[in-house]
Amino acid sequence: MISYFYVKNTYDDFEKQMENFVHEYYEEQKRILKKEIDTVIDVLNYNLTKVDTNEKEIKEDAIRLLNNISFQENKSNYYFVYDILDMNGGDNFARLIVNPNRPDLLGKVISTNYKDANGKKFREEFLNRIKVKGESYTQYAYKKPNTNDEIKQKLSYFKYYENWNWVIAVGVYMDDIEKEIKKKREALEKTVRNQVGQNIVLFVMFLSIAILISIAVSQKIDEVLKNYQNKVKTKAQELEELNQNLENKVFYEVEKNREKEQLLIQKSKFIALGEMISNIAHQWRQPLSELSSILMYIKFKHSMGLLDDETMNKKSREADKVLEFMSHTIDDFRNFFMPKKEKEEFTLCSMIDSVMTIVASALENNNINVTIDVNEKIKLHTYLNEYEQVLLNILKNAKDVLIEKKIENPKIFIWAKEEEFEVTLYIEDNGGGVTVEPKSKIFEPYFTTRDDSDGTGIGLYMSKIIVDKNMKGKLFVENINDGARFSISIPKENK
16 A cells, blocks of 8 residues: 555656646746847847947848857757838738748738638737737747648747837747657656656565564464463453342342432422422513513603503503413423423414513613514414513523613514424524623523623523423524524424
8 A cells, every 4th residue: 555655646746747847848948039039139239339330231130140040959940030010910010031931931021810720810919919018929830840831839939129120039849849848758757667666666575574573473462362361261250250249239239229219309309399480580580570660650650640541551451461471481381391281373473472562661661672574474383382481581681681781772683584394583682792602501501691680590591491302493592793693493393
């Protein structure tokens, strides 16, 4: 396996090296082409500085020179020069004044509309680039010198010589580059094969030595194991005797502890009863506050002489609903500890309206804006009272957080999403979100971020139990934007 991965990685590295070499080689060819053109232009500029030579003679000398030099030995490279007639291109674009490969075109006017063997207007392409940058690297198909009119891909560098309005260019045929790359690949492949062969031989040698060592070690281990087996057999007999004695002792201790277990069971019942009473007190705190608010409102209206029959009837109905809810609370918590419960079908909107009737006054008194966006047709078949209890706990927590943190423009947003098999109710606020980590810690019993006088840490714990265990749903909390979002997912048909 080591040899396999070594060979695989070596050849992978080889391909990467070849990719880098090809890229660098092409870049080097581009640099060479540019360097040759820059050299020619430097010579031309130098000749222009000579006072005793006129420009016409310099041009003629430059044309003769460029027609007769090749800057790489044994390569099909040559200079070619366009005398620009119209920088906008077209059929009278330029006159070809240097091109050892195409003497048939020398002195003739050429067009940018000319297409190579692949249909590419390469003259139009390099002219557009020259007008922007003054130079251009362009690839195209062209006849290769010293061949029977064989067309090959060519990479040329064109540069604009503003003094004479020339475009001086030089190129290299791609098959020449490919030959150099092929030579490099063959040399690298040979080196890699030799290196791989040497390392595989070393791997085989190390493997052989390792096998010999493992045989010697295994023989020693076999002796140790045989001695260990004999010791284990002896210990097993001793353990069997000890187990027999332990069974007798365990039976005696179990009988002895049965009485203690009965006491523990009785104690657990009292603990459960105490938790239920504590939860009832927790649930009643908000309704009692609502009742107090209603009574204070009636007293205030009465003292001002503004208590009419309509106001009295309205507040009486609100008080009746609060008292009815308090009455139902005892039944709800009693049912929570009893396996027999009745499910009922109800709309999500009616359930929310029922809860909002209880908490509306407290929310309004603290200027908390509540927005409800729930489809009136969404229905559920589950435990109505328990669902109301969960929603009430979450709304109360949201209200307390908004008041405690003195949030400006406090808001609560209630919305729902109905899917094929479940309905999810979302309660969002802008109270800054849950700051404890992990966030699920807020569902632990007796966990609270407020003083003991302000919270008992039971509400969300009971809500989590009701949703997850009783209603077979899921209760989550997450932070969004500037607040927290509770989601209550309940199956449509809660079986």
